[in-house]
Amino acid sequence: MSVEATTLSAAAPSRPQRGVREARTFDVLSALARKLLPLAGIGLLLAVWQLLAASGLYTVDQLPGPLDALRASREVWAEGTLLPHVTASLARFGSAYFAAVAVAVPLGLVFGLRPNLWRAADPLIQVLRPISPVAWFPLAVLWLGIGNLPAIAIIFVAAFYPALLATVAAVRRVDPVYLKVARNFGTSGPQLIFKVIVPAAFPQIAMGLRIAVGAAWVYLVAGEMLGARTGLGFLIVDARNFLRTDLILMAMVLIGAIGFVIDRGVAWLERRLDARWGLLPEEHP
Amino acid sequence: MSAAAIRIERAARRYRDRAGGLRDALSDVSLEIDAGEFVCLLGPSGCGKTTLLNLVAGFDRPTSGRVLVHGREVTAPDPSRMCIFQSYALYPWRSVLGNVEYGLEVRGVPRSERRDIAHEYLRLVGLESFASHHPHELSGGMQQRVALARALAVDPGILLMDEPFGALDALTRMRLQDEMARIALQRAKTILFVTHDVEESVFLADRIVVMAPAPGRIQRILPVQLKRPRCRTSDGFVALRAQVLQELGVVHPGQPFPPGHSNNPRQESTP
Numbered sequence: 001m002s003v004e005a006t007t008l009s010a011a012a013p014s015r016p017q018r019g020v021r022e023a024r025t026f027d028v029l030s031a032l033a034r035k036l037l038p039l040a041g042i043g044l045l046l047a048v049w050q051l052l053a054a055s056g057l058y059t060v061d062q063l064p065g066p067l068d069a070l071r072a073s074r075e076v077w078a079e080g081t082l083l084p085h086v087t088a089s090l091a092r093f094g095s096a097y098f099a100a101v102a103v104a105v106p107l108g109l110v111f112g113l114r115p116n117l118w119r120a121a122d123p124l125i126q127v128l129r130p131i132s133p134v135a136w137f138p139l140a141v142l143w144l145g146i147g148n149l150p151a152i153a154i155i156f157v158a159a160f161y162p163a164l165l166a167t168v169a170a171v172r173r174v175d176p177v178y179l180k181v182a183r184n185f186g187t188s189g190p191q192l193i194f195k196v197i198v199p200a201a202f203p204q205i206a207m208g209l210r211i212a213v214g215a216a217w218v219y220l221v222a223g224e225m226l227g228a229r230t231g232l233g234f235l236i237v238d239a240r241n242f243l244r245t246d247l248i249l250m251a252m253v254l255i256g257a258i259g260f261v262i263d264r265g266v267a268w269l270e271r272r273l274d275a276r277w278g279l280l281p282e283e284h285p
Numbered sequence: 286m287s288a289a290a291i292r293i294e295r296a297a298r299r300y301r302d303r304a305g306g307l308r309d310a311l312s313d314v315s316l317e318i319d320a321g322e323f324v325c326l327l328g329p330s331g332c333g334k335t336t337l338l339n340l341v342a343g344f345d346r347p348t349s350g351r352v353l354v355h356g357r358e359v360t361a362p363d364p365s366r367m368c369i370f371q372s373y374a375l376y377p378w379r380s381v382l383g384n385v386e387y388g389l390e391v392r393g394v395p396r397s398e399r400r401d402i403a404h405e406y407l408r409l410v411g412l413e414s415f416a417s418h419h420p421h422e423l424s425g426g427m428q429q430r431v432a433l434a435r436a437l438a439v440d441p442g443i444l445l446m447d448e449p450f451g452a453l454d455a456l457t458r459m460r461l462q463d464e465m466a467r468i469a470l471q472r473a474k475t476i477l478f479v480t481h482d483v484e485e486s487v488f489l490a491d492r493i494v495v496m497a498p499a500p501g502r503i504q505r506i507l508p509v510q511l512k513r514p515r516c517r518t519s520d521g522f523v524a525l526r527a528q529v530l531q532e533l534g535v536v537h538p539g540q541p542f543p544p545g546h547s548n549n550p551r552q553e554s555t556p
Contacts, residue, residue, distance in 0.1 A: 177374040180344060184362045185388040185439065195391070199378040276419065277377045 064246040069253060072246035076235075086258070088230035089220055092148065096155035096223075097216045101209060104160050108167025109193065112201070118168060125164065133157040133219045137226060146227025154223035159216035166208015170201035203270075203277050210266045217259045232258075289353075290320040290443060290475040291341060296350035298336050298501075309500030310336040313350070316494065316503065320442070323469050323476045325486035325493050327529070333501020334479045335447055341477060342368050342445050354443065364388060367436035369446040373428040375420040381407065381431050382416040388439035399438075406434035409468065426457035430464070437472065446478045450485065459517075462488050470513060483529050487522060488515055495532050505532055 046066050052058070053065030060068065076082040111118040133154045140150035174197055182196045224233025232251050239247035298311040311333040318324050326334040339345040340352050343362040352359045354366065362368075375384050382403050389399035407413045410430040412423075420428055429449055436444060450458040466489055469476055480486055486493045490509050497504040507529060511521050 175374075177370055177372055178376065180362075180368070180370070181374045181376075183344070184342070184364065184366075184368050185391050186362075186364050187391050191391060195387075196376070199376070202378070277421075 061243060061245055064249060068246040069250040072244070072250045073254070076247065076250075085230055085232055085235050086254070088228075089224065089232045090258075092151050092224070092228075092231060093155060093216060093220050096152040097159050097213065099152070100156045100159035100212065100216070101163050104163035104212075105167050105205065105209075108164045108205075109171055109198070111164075112168045112171025113193070113197070115172075125161070129161045129165075134222055137222075141226055148228065150226040151220070151223030151228050151231070151233070154219050154226070155216045158219035159212040162208050162211040162215055163205075166211070167201070167205050170204035170208070171197060173204065174200040203274055206270050206273055210263070210270055213262055213266050214259070217255075217262060221255060289317040290322070290355060291316075291318040291477065292353040292356075293317070293337070293341070294351050294353065296337070296340055296347040296352055298333070298340065298345065299348045311340070311347075312500035312502050314501075314503055315350075316506075318475060318477065320475050321473045323478065323489055323491045325490035326477065326479045326496060327481065327483065327486045327493050328496035328504070328533070329481060329498060331498040331501070332496040333498070334496050336501060337496075338368075338445050338447055338477060338479050341443075342366055344368075364392070364439045365441050366443040366445055367439065367441040369429070369432055369436055369444065369449045371448045371451045373420070373425070373432045375428055375431055375435070377420050379419075380416065381412065381418050381420065381423070384420065384431055385435045385438050387435060392439065402438055403434070406438045407431075409437065410434045410464065424457070425453050426461055429453065429461060433465075433468070437468075437474075441474070443475045443477070446476065448479055448481070451480070451482075458482075458485070463514075465489060466514060483526055483533070483535075484517065487511075487526050487529060488517060493529060495529065507532065 050065050050067075053060075053063050053068075057063075064072075073082065076085075111121055136154060136157055137150075140153045144150045144153055178196055178200050179192075182192055187196060220231075221233035221236065224231040225237050228234045232255050235251045236248050239245070239251065293314055293316040296311060296314045297309065300308050300310050302308050314333070314337060316324075326337060328334055336345065340347050341354070341359065343359045343366065346360070359366075376387065379387065382400070385403035385406055386399045389402060394402070404413060404416065407416055410433055412427060412430055412434065415423060415427065415431075420431065423431065432449075450461050453461065462485055468474075469489070478486075478489060487509060493507045493509060494503055495505045495507060496502065507525075509525060511519070511525065516522060
C-alpha cells in the first residue's frame with residue numbers, strides 16, 4: 001500500500017504527500033460511516049419516538065417512550081413470563097411454517113411437472129390467494145376452536161401461497177438443456193425429479209421460502225389473537241386489556257426484532273446456497 | 286446389414302412456424318458414417334445441421350425417412366449416443382467430479398467404481414486436480430472439458446457435438462480442438478460434430494459435410510485426407526480450407542488464394 005503511494009507520488013510529484021494521507025483518513029471514515037448507515041433509520045425512529053413521547057402531545061398511557069418500553073421488558077423478564085411467550089410464538093410459527101412448506105413444495109413440484117394439472121388448479125389458487133389470512137379468522141375459530149390450532153392455521157395459510165407459487169414457477173423454469181442432458185443419460189421418473197429438477201429449481205424455491213417466512217411471521221401475531229393463552233400476540237391482547245401501552249410497544253419491538261433475525265438467518269442460508277450453485281460470486285472475507 | 290455406425294436414410298424434418306406455415310428444416314438428407322469416423326457438419330445457420338444432430342441423438346424424430354444407428358432405428362435418446370452442447374450444460378449444484386459421475390450414478394454403478402471411472406476421465410481431459418471444484422469456478426474451456434469427460438464416462442460409441450467450442454475464445458478453442466483430435470484418435474469414437482467454423486472442420490474431420498439452407502440439405506461431402514496430427518499452417522491445410530470456403534461461397538472460384546490477402550472482393554463486381 002505504502003509502496004504504491006510512494007511510486008504514485010514519485011510518478012506525479014505535483015501531488016503532495018499530505019493529500020494522499022488525508023484521502024486515506026477520509027476513506028477510513030467513509031468506510032466506518034457505511035458500516036453505521038444501517039443503524040441510521042432505527043436511530044431516527046427511536047429519536048422521533050422519544051421526542052413525541054416527551055412532547056406532552058400524548059399521555060404516558062397513550063404513548064410511552066422507548067425507555068418505558070425497555071423498563072416494561074425488564075419487568076416481564078423478571079417475572080419470567082417473557083421467554084415462555086417468545087418460545088410459544090416460535091413453536092407455533094415453526095410448526096405452521098414447516099407444515100406449509102411440507103405441503104406447498106411437493107404440491108408445487110406436481111403442478112410444475114404437470115402443466116395440465118396446473119392449468120386446472122391455477123385459477124382456483126389465484127382466487128383463494130387474495131383472501132387475506134385474516135379473513136379466515138371466523139372460519140378458523142368455527143372449525144378449529146380457540147387456542148393453538150387457529151393460530152397455526154392462519155400462519156399456514158400465510159406461508160402456503162408464496163411457497164407453492166415459487167415452487168411451481170421454479171420447476172417450470174428449469175433450463176431445458178438440463179433436462180436434455182438428463183434424458184440423454186437415461187434419467188427418468190423419481191431420479192429425474194430428485195437428481196435434476198429439484199436441485200435445478202432449488203435456488204428459486206428457496207427464494208419463495210424466504211418470502212413465506214416473512215409472511216408467516218407477519219400473521220403470527222394476528223393468529224395469536226384468536227384465543228391463544230401464550231405468545232407475543234397474546235401478550236399484546238393481554239396488555240391492551242390492562243392498558244399497558246408500554247408492554248404493547250415492547251412486544252411490537254420484539255416481534256420486529258425477531259422477524260429481522262429470522263429473515264437475516266434465512267437470507268444467509270440462501271446466499272450460501274446461491275454461492276454453491278454459482279449464482280453469486282464466492283465470498284472472500 | 287451395412288457396417289455403418291450411423292445411417293441416415295432420406296431424412297426430412299418439417300416444422301410448423303408461428304405463422305402456421307411449413308418450413309423444411311431438413312429435406313431429404315442421406316448420409317452414412319462409419320464407426321470411428323469423425324464427421325463435421327458445416328454450414329451457415331439455418332442449414333439444418335443442429336436439426337440433423339438432434340435426429341441422430343433421438344431428441345427429435347424425422348417427419349419422413351429414418352435414422353439408423355448400428356442398424357436400429359433411433360426413437361429416443363440413449364447414453365450410447367452422448368450429446369455435447371455449446372452451453373456445457375453442467376449441473377451447477379454438483380462438483381466437477383459429481384458431474385462426471387452423474388451418468389454412472391443414473392446407471393447404478395457402485396460409488397467407488399464410478400468414482401474411479403470419473404477420475405480416469407477427468408485425467409483424460411487434464412482436470413483431475415479440479416475434481417472438488419464447482420462448475421462456476423472454472424473457465425468456459427475447462428467447463429466444456431468437464432462436459433466431455435461426463436459424456437465419455439458412460440463410454441458412448443457415438444459423440445454428438447453441437448458447436449461445442451462456439452462460445453470459447455479463439456486460443457482456447459484451438460487448444461480444445463487439439464485435445465478433441467487426440468481423444469478421438471485415442472478412444473476410437475464415432476463423432477458427429479456441428480460447426481460453422483471452417484478451420485475447425487478442416488482440423489478435426491475425416492469428412493466435411495457441407496450443408497446449405499432453405500431447405501436444409503447436404504450440398505457436398507469433402508473428404509479430408511490430411512495426416513494427423515494436423516498442422517493449421519501446412520500447405521495442404523490452407524489449400525483445403527480455401528476449397529471449403531469456396532464451397533460455402535465465401536470465396537469465389539476466380540479469386541487467387543490465400544483468400545483475403547491484397548485482394549479486394551469488391552474488385553470482382555467492378556466492371
